[in-house]
Amino acid sequence: MIQTAKVTRVLENGTAEVSVKRQSACGHDCSKCGGGCSELMVSSTVSVVAANPVRAMPGDMVRVESSTGGVLKAAVVVYLVPFLLFFLGYFLCAAAQLGGGVSAAVGGCGFAVGVMLAVLLDRQVRRNQSITFCITAINPQD
Template structure:
């Protein structure tokens, strides 16, 4: 994934901290998703540490490339696992002959377990830095 970012700090080890705008699912074209984007999501930024082989300086606008595989893997865990556990719990409980209330309760517990798994996975990804960022170019000033 390639994004534009602003260098907020230059580190001595050849890396830099950059502020990257958080991308929405529709790429900020709200007409594609029916205008469902929230203003909070559009304007929020995330600070990440990126390799700085182009020697960008503080305040530079840069092009940042991130490892797509790590991003997609994290998205699967965050978005799919809670819903899969919800439906799995709901339908297995229903198939076992328990009432609809019990099925719904087990489904909610499965969803909550999925959210906990997503949070733990996020911590592991951050700790291992499984999603890597690299500054690939300095954008020209307009």
């Protein structure tokens, strides 16, 4: 994934802290997706540490590339697993003819387990720094 970011500070180990705007699903063009983006999501930023082989300085606008494998894994866990666990619990209980209320409750528990898995993955990613970032250019022209 390639994004534009602003360098906030340079660290002693040759890396830089950059501020990256969170990307929305529609690429920040809410008119294309019917205005479904929230202003909070569009305007929020995330600070990450990136390799700095181009020696960018604080205040520089830079192009940052991130590893896509970790991002895709996180997206699957965050978006798909809770729903899959909900439907799995719901339909297994429905097949066992345990009643609609029990099926919904078990499905809700499955969804909650999926959300907890997403939180645990987030903590692991932060701890292991399994999503890496690298500054590839200063003053990118979009």
